[in-house]
Amino acid sequence: MRMPHAARRSRVVDTSASPHARLRPLPLADVRLSDGFWEPRRRINRRETLPSQYEHLEETGRLDNFRRASGKIAVPFRGLYFNDSDVYKWLEAASWSLATDPDPDLERMVDAAITEIADAQRPDGYLNTYFTFERAHERWTDFDLHEMYCAGHLIQAAVAHFRATGARRLLDVAVRFADHICHLFGPEEEGKRPAVDGHEEIEMALVELFRATGDRRYLYQARYFVDARGHGLLGEPYGRFDPSYSQDHEPLRDQREVVGHAVRALYLYCGATDVYAEIGEPDLLDALRRLWRNMTTKRMYVSGGLGSRYEGEAFGGDYELPNERAYAETCAAIAGVMWNWRLLLVSGEARYADLMEHTLYNAVLPGISLDGRRYFYQNPLADDGTHRRRPWFGCACCPPNVARLLASLPGYIYCTSDDAVWVHLYAEGTAAVDLGDHAVRLAQRTDYPWDGNVEISVEEGGGEFGLMLRVPSWCEEGCTPVVNGEAMDASFPPGSYAKVRRLWRAGDTVRLDLPMPVRRLESHPHVVENAGRVALARGPLLYCVERADNPGLDPRDLVLPAYSNPLVRFDPQLLGGVTVLDARAEVLVPEEAWKDRLYRTARPQPDGGQEAGSTTLRAVPLYAWANREPGAMRVWLRSR
Amino acid sequence: MRMPHAARRSRVVDTSASPHARLRPLPLADVRLSDGFWEPRRRINRRETLPSQYEHLEETGRLDNFRRASGKIAVPFRGLYFNDSDVYKWLEAASWSLATDPDPDLERMVDAAITEIADAQRPDGYLNTYFTFERAHERWTDFDLHEMYCAGHLIQAAVAHFRATGARRLLDVAVRFADHICHLFGPEEEGKRPAVDGHEEIEMALVELFRATGDRRYLYQARYFVDARGHGLLGEPYGRFDPSYSQDHEPLRDQREVVGHAVRALYLYCGATDVYAEIGEPDLLDALRRLWRNMTTKRMYVSGGLGSRYEGEAFGGDYELPNERAYAETCAAIAGVMWNWRLLLVSGEARYADLMEHTLYNAVLPGISLDGRRYFYQNPLADDGTHRRRPWFGCACCPPNVARLLASLPGYIYCTSDDAVWVHLYAEGTAAVDLGDHAVRLAQRTDYPWDGNVEISVEEGGGEFGLMLRVPSWCEEGCTPVVNGEAMDASFPPGSYAKVRRLWRAGDTVRLDLPMPVRRLESHPHVVENAGRVALARGPLLYCVERADNPGLDPRDLVLPAYSNPLVRFDPQLLGGVTVLDARAEVLVPEEAWKDRLYRTARPQPDGGQEAGSTTLRAVPLYAWANREPGAMRVWLRSR
Secondary structure: OOOOHHHHOOOOOOOOOOOOOOOEEOOHHHEEEOOOOHHHHHHHHHHHHHHHHHHHHHHOOHHHHHHHHOOOOOOOOOOOOOOHHHHHHHHHHHHHHHHHOOOHHHHHHHHHHHHHHHHHOOOOOOOOOOOOHHHHHHOOOOOOOOHHHHHHHHHHHHHHHHHHHOOOHHHHHHHHHHHHHHHHEOOHHHOOEOOOOOOOOHHHHHHHHHHHHOOHHHHHHHHHHHHHOOOOOOOOOOOOOOHHHHOOOOOHHHOOOOOOEHHHHHHHHHHHHHHHHHHOOHHHHHHHHHHHHHHHHHOEOOOOOEOOEOHHHEOOOOOOOOOOOOOOOHHHHHHHHHHHHHHHHHHOOHHHHHHHHHHHHHHHHHHEOOOOOOEOOOOOOEEOOOOOOEOOOOOOOHHHHHHHHHHHHHHHOEEEEOOEEEEOOOOOEEEEEEOOOOEEEEEEEEOOOOOOEEEEEEEEEOEEEEEEEEEOOOOOOOEOOEEOOEEOOOOEOOOEEEEEEEEEOOOOEEEEEOOOOEEEEEEOOOOHHHOOEEEEEEOOEEEEEEHHHOOOOOHHHEEEOOOOOOEEEEEOOHHHOEEEEEEEEEEEEOOHHHOOOOEEEOOOOOOOOEEEEEEEEEEEEHHHOOOOOOOOEEOEEEEO | OOOOHHHHOOOOOOOOOOOOOOOEEOOHHHEEEOOOOHHHHHHHHHHHHHHHHHHHHHHOOHHHHHHHHOOOOOOOOOOOOOOHHHHHHHHHHHHHHHHHOOOHHHHHHHHHHHHHHHHHOOOOOOOOOOOOHHHHHHOOOOOOOOHHHHHHHHHHHHHHHHHHHOOOHHHHHHHHHHHHHHHHEOOHHHOOEOOOOOOOOHHHHHHHHHHHHOOHHHHHHHHHHHHHOOOOOOOOOOOOOOHHHHOOOOOHHHOOOOOOEHHHHHHHHHHHHHHHHHHOOHHHHHHHHHHHHHHHHHOEOOOOOEOOEOHHHEOOOOOOOOOOOOOOOHHHHHHHHHHHHHHHHHHOOHHHHHHHHHHHHHHHHHHEOOOOOOEOOOOOOEEOOOOOOEOOOOOOOHHHHHHHHHHHHHHHOEEEEOOEEEEOOOOOEEEEEEOOOOEEEEEEEEOOOOOOEEEEEEEEEOEEEEEEEEEOOOOOOOEOOEEOOEEOOOOEOOOEEEEEEEEEOOOOEEEEEOOOOEEEEEEOOOOHHHOOEEEEEEOOEEEEEEHHHOOOOOHHHEEEOOOOOOEEEEEOOHHHOEEEEEEEEEEEEOOHHHOOOOEEEOOOOOOOOEEEEEEEEEEEEHHHOOOOOOOOEEOEEEEO
């Protein structure tokens, strides 16, 4: 039942000693998935995604850049100035994967990459292959060139590798670079150079480095970077964007709106939440909660996707949520999961787990193809059939980011608090839980996300503790757990944790029945594109209508009448097995008179088009779109 | 009745000898405006806009850059690499202004600027203040750095100055630079270097230079630049954008969709239309007509604004027309006017004059404040009150572009063809028309755009010719002209020219009655943001609802019912005198339950919000918005 020591350390965000965190994640390796949804994806992640990404790192010169920096080969630097971070993110992904699924081939790739990295480090600890040789003198001159961003990803990779394997080789490299940075940058009164990086990332990395090493300097450095922002240190990055692009327009603790580059913003919020978990300053948490509220009530796609604008890869204004031109970068969705995870650890509040789950299924997963080898950078909620996943990008931040999330996913499912076990996500498998006084092995049986029946049983061990089972917010009826066949007295509302506290013995079982009716969602009336439209959802999944299932139909012309009651059917052959929704719909095509016209004097009733009969539309989960022949797709359907 | 020779040449686009143009513009100086709409704006243009822009050119170092280049002062280059073009565009504006309204102060500024420019020219004819001294060796290395774009604006300014004043000083400078360019760039088989500029502009400038000088080399060079595009000469500009950004993705003659940077695209179409007017290749005109059709039926705002995307300042996809995030650059609207003007000259088809008029009132004019001293770069069709005009920009292309259009406006009103006089735009004033065999002075009397009664009379001279009077497409009833008090037999449909051919004598009068009911416009059903919405228009003017007229109301919550019949009233005190529309409307605010929610399970009918009584909304012409206290604005109103 116990795992070897090293892998036991492999918590994704290790709050096990954080004074201001309510929850502690279970180590990755203590969770085993055997479900039909996530585990097949994780297998593809190991077998297809990680090896193919390593090939891309080689083919595109990202590894050669390290060999060049260490003087092993004499070639020009290739690619973008922050390409080192792709190698680091891949290493983090591979490390988490090794924590749960040892794999000698993968281990060899990891070790080879670490060797190249370690060899490229400068004697003073500095490490960035772009700023070598002819550009060495440009180090730390332009803080929008991602030097600390890359350092942060190096640190995260090193912490993951250390936690997963117990080996210190990469951690030592990271520590040397972190020491170099801590030595250089900080408050003027300490004789250091005040600075922040244009692209946040190092903040959360340094907190985890503190957790991995116990050296509080890294924590204070993280807090310094969080609070130094908003004081004009960055100036005007690149002229085109104002300081809010990098969240440098005012101190974080004063900020009230999520603005600027979405991934930068969210990584900052992650780092600040990590700092809060250790230091516990209430105004920091207040600011973060305020920003979360602004984001979730004004500036978030129904998928959980974040970032409305191509220009600046940025959050938009309130209710600015274009569907076809959604940016909704895959990395931003992942950053959203990371931030919600941290807020959940700090607070134990179900809303953060809710949004984490929702974002995982509907905003992260669309970012990768079913075969695990192609990726979206942007994730629109409507498309004419031209937006397709690609095997790699010049700016390849998203692919390894998806890989590290999938690799570390088991770590997001369970937590412990002082005398309770928390179940945030539902997926068949087991969990070895150490509650200090006692240890138990839990088994989870479910067909989630296709079915809302979940059974949690104690397989081994026991003791008195609470079992906190999330009642998702989408489960609008709430839920009454059934313990050993007997319904509890209490019904727990949606968006809460059902608390089942008792003296647990091996063989005890709790059953949740989370009904999954098809839901029609509507948007706040000020979201202009969605007026008069609904989106279909079932359980945790958001649906879309894709041309491949609806030949000859333009999803723009489908109208879902109020009476239409979708038929729900699981199709094991389709898209790796999905539940499809079939609904009667009307077809309303633009009148012939609209041909070659864009505007006209209105008819007494604004134009609805011309009835063209009715049909049965088929909707599939959004995550599965664009895996067949190209064709139009739409999440928001006209309704009446 | 005759003007001095020089000013008689001052046609805006001089097709008077173009074999493939149907119409010839009237020289600027032969048209006198005395109307209450345009002439006050032109007065402000002369008294406020042009002098204040000259100050900006001085204060921002744009003129100093020339002084620096000629060695008169030793200061660093200031601003953006294409800042020379702002000086040229201002010079063009000032020159057109001198053609109609001599002004010794303005003339002094013009002469001073020309001196600085002439002194900065290199011995080989090259002239660009950015590529001097330390950057001289970078000339013609990166064709996205606007060297030919700046050359094009120099040429246009020089042609305007020559036509307006008869002086050759600036024209000689332009000729030297043009010769330098013609010498360097062209087909490889002529021993030249194949190249095109990333930002189109020089094409139309060279055709006008040909017209001004009679040197056909410039025409062939223009045709070369039009046709060299689309063959990969530009490569990947700046990495972020693909070749379609600069319309370099395929040869223009093969293009079917308006794509990429809108101003670049439209300047290219202008140049190509100019080339067609001289050379008459039918496939070129076919391509241009195809592009115009794509633009006007799929990718144009109801205002005539062009360019849907901030990213790349670009045209969007079909029906991609976000209102609040409309880019609709003022320069793109001006370029739209310029292109329609050229197509009109070539074809004599009313649709081009229609769109020219519509764009002038509703997409160009919003770009400048009523006081003539502040400008919009982007022209949204909805706003929360934060988008405000600014006195100047780092990239200041728009301000002098508005100035040159207003200065040259009299040149767009009338044309002649072999035996007809064409009236494209309606504005009180006179026109001295030379038809070769005979000459007439026409007087136009009207209160346009507030009233649709137009009277055209022959004040002097006479002869047999056709009078072609545009029946605007907004005039859905069509029009029956009344000649000397007697209605004609014929009724002319909207979007045509009413042709009145007779033997005209002094005192003859034609009256048009163009009724101006308030119209509700609707969009093609595939424009997602405008579904269920209408826009108000009257005559040539598009209206908007602005908070300043509707205190306490959020324009997003106003619903215009089908029964609402707006009251029309001219208010001489408001916004320099405008006709306002007052209409009964319902107020539908988001239900209380929407507070702090973005999505929810839909009610059986998609949410319309909560009735909050009714009100009278006031709409004002769009061009006048944002001239009072900041507040929300909206063109498209909910309707039911």
